[in-house]
Amino acid sequence: MNSANKPSAVSPVQEVDPARDWTPESWRAFPALQQASYPDDAALQRALTRLASLPPLVTSWEILALREQIAEAQQGRRFVLQGGDCAESFDEVRAPVITNRLKVLLQMSLALVHGLQMPVVRIGRFAGQYAKPRSSDLETRDGVTLPSYRGDLVNAFEFTEESRIPDPDRLLKAHAYSAMTMNFVRSLADGGFADVHHTEYWDLSWVEHSPLADEFHRLTESLGRSLRFMETITGRDVGSLKRVDFYTSHEALHLPYEQAQTRQVPRQWGWFNLGTHFPWIGMRTAALDGAHVEYFRGIRNPIGIKIGPKISREWLLGLLEKLNPGRDAGRIVLIHRMGDLNVEDKLPPLIRAVQEFGSPVLWICDPMHGNTESTGDGIKTRRFRRITRELELAFEIHRDHRSRLGGVHLELTGENVTECTGGARDLSDEDLKRDYKSTVDPRLNYEQSLELAMLIVRKHAQNGA
Ligand code: PEP
Ligand code: CO
Numbered sequence: 001m002n003s004a005n006k007p008s009a010v011s012p013v014q015e016v017d018p019a020r021d022w023t024p025e026s027w028r029a030f031p032a033l034q035q036a037s038y039p040d041d042a043a044l045q046r047a048l049t050r051l052a053s054l055p056p057l058v059t060s061w062e063i064l065a066l067r068e069q070i071a072e073a074q075q076g077r078r079f080v081l082q083g084g085d086c087a088e089s090f091d092e093v094r095a096p097v098i099t100n101r102l103k104v105l106l107q108m109s110l111a112l113v114h115g116l117q118m119p120v121v122r123i124g125r126f127a128g129q130y131a132k133p134r135s136s137d138l139e140t141r142d143g144v145t146l147p148s149y150r151g152d153l154v155n156a157f158e159f160t161e162e163s164r165i166p167d168p169d170r171l172l173k174a175h176a177y178s179a180m181t182m183n184f185v186r187s188l189a190d191g192g193f194a195d196v197h198h199t200e201y202w203d204l205s206w207v208e209h210s211p212l213a214d215e216f217h218r219l220t221e222s223l224g225r226s227l228r229f230m231e232t233i234t235g236r237d238v239g240s241l242k243r244v245d246f247y248t249s250h251e252a253l254h255l256p257y258e259q260a261q262t263r264q265v266p267r268q269w270g271w272f273n274l275g276t277h278f279p280w281i282g283m284r285t286a287a288l289d290g291a292h293v294e295y296f297r298g299i300r301n302p303i304g305i306k307i308g309p310k311i312s313r314e315w316l317l318g319l320l321e322k323l324n325p326g327r328d329a330g331r332i333v334l335i336h337r338m339g340d341l342n343v344e345d346k347l348p349p350l351i352r353a354v355q356e357f358g359s360p361v362l363w364i365c366d367p368m369h370g371n372t373e374s375t376g377d378g379i380k381t382r383r384f385r386r387i388t389r390e391l392e393l394a395f396e397i398h399r400d401h402r403s404r405l406g407g408v409h410l411e412l413t414g415e416n417v418t419e420c421t422g423g424a425r426d427l428s429d430e431d432l433k434r435d436y437k438s439t440v441d442p443r444l445n446y447e448q449s450l451e452l453a454m455l456i457v458r459k460h461a462q463n464g465a
Contacts, residue, residue: 100414
C-alpha cells in the first residue's frame with residue numbers, strides 16, 4: 001500500500017523518548033472499560049499467544065510515513081479523508097463490498113484533491129474495525145436478556161445465548177479477515193482502479209436531483225478535464241501513474257487484541273501497533289486514568305482521539321500531555337463529534353485551549369456520531385442535512401479562530417443502502433426500511449458520500465481557503 005512512501009530525510013516529525021514505565025501490558029493495572037468477558041480464560045490465552053506470533057498487518061515505515069503526512073496536514077498542506085463502516089462484519093468481507101467502499105473513498109478523494117488543490121490522505125475504517133463499544137452490557141428483547149453484541153471480534157449479532165458468548169477464536173478470525181481485506185485493498189490500490197480516474201464512469205445520476213445540480217456538474221466537468229489533461233501531458237493513463245496510498249484505521253477498543261499486535265521492529269526504537277496504521281480512542285474509553293489511554297501512550301502510531309460534547313478543557317489538555325508529552329508533530333488527530341446543535345458552543349473553547357497549550361494537533365470533524373437519532377419506528381438514522389450542517393459550521397468555526405479543519409471522519413459504504421435520510425434523492429424515514437444493513441450505526445451510501453465530498457469542496461471555496 002505505502003511501501004514506496006518511506007519517510008523523507010527532512011522529516012517534520014521530531015522523535016521523542018519512549019514512554020516511561022510502559023510495557024504493552026501496563027494497561028492491565030488500569031480500569032479497562034468496554035472489554036469482553038470470556039468464560040474460558042485458557043482458550044483466550046491460547047488465541048492471544050497465537051495472534052502474537054502471526055505476521056503483522058502493516059509495517060513500521062508505513063506508520064511513520066502516515067505520521068509525516070499528518071504532520072503536513074497539521075501545517076495546512078494536506079486534507080485527511082477517513083471513512084468506512086461503523087462496524088465491519090466477517091460476512092461482508094467480500095470482493096464487491098471492498099471494491100465499492102474503496103471506489104467511493106477514491107472518488108471522494110479525487111474530488112477533494114481537485115477542489116481543495118492539495119493532496120488528500122486516505123484512511124479507511126477497515127481491515128480491523130471489528131470491535132464496538134456499547135451503551136449497555138446487556139440487551140433485552142421480548143423479555144429475554146443476553147450480553148450485548150460487541151462486534152464480530154467478540155461475539156455474533158444473532159440474538160441467541162450461544163451467539164452472544166465471547167469467542168476467542170474470533171480474535172484469530174478478525175486478524176485473518178483483516179489480512180484478506182488488506183491484501184485485496186493493496187492489489188486494487190496498486191493500479192486496478194483505472195476507471196475510477198475517469199469521471200465519465202462515475203455514477204452521477206443523483207446529481208440531477210440536487211438543487212445544486214449545476215454547480216456539481218461544473219465541478220465534475222472540471223475534475224474530468226484536469227484528469228484528461230494529466231493523461232495528455234504524461235501520455236499515460238492516470239490510473240497507472242501512481243499507486244494509490246490507502247491507510248487503515250480502527251478503534252483500538254479490545255486491549256488484549258491490540259496488545260498481541262504491539263511489536264518492536266529491527267532498527268527502530270519503541271513499540272508499534274502493527275495491526276493498523278492509525279488506531280483511535282473512542283469517546284467512551286478516553287478517561288485520563290483509564291487503561292486505553294495507558295495503552296496508547298506507549299505506541300508510536302499516530303493516534304486519533306474522539307472528542308464529544310462532554311470533554312472539558314482539563315480533560316483534553318490532560319490527554320495531550322499524556323499522549324504527546326514531547327509535543328511531537330504528526331502524533332495527534334483530534335476527531336470532534338459534537339453534533340450540529342452543540343458544535344458552536346463546544347468547539348471554540350477547545351480550539352482556544354489547544355492554541356494556548358501549544359501542542360500540535362490535526363483537527364478533523366466526525367459529523368456522524370453527534371447526529372444520531374431514532375425515527376418514530378425506532379430505526380436509528382442520521383439526517384444528511386444535520387451532517388452537512390455540523391461540517392459546514394466546523395469549517396467556519398475553525399476559520400474564525402485562526403485554526404483549520406484539516407479533515408473529515410465519516411461512516412460510509414459504497415453500497416446503495418438506505419440508512420441515512422436526505423441527500424439529493426431526499427431519502428425519507430419510509431425509505432429506511434428498504435435497504436438498511438448496518439448492525440450498528442447508519443452509514444452514508446454511495447451517492448450521499450459523493451455529494452458530501454462535493455459539498456466540502458463547495459464550502460472550502462466559500463470559506464476562501
Ligand atoms: C464510532 O466511531 O463508531 C464510535 C463509536 O464513535 P464515538 O466513540 O465517537 O462515539
Ligand atoms: Co459508529
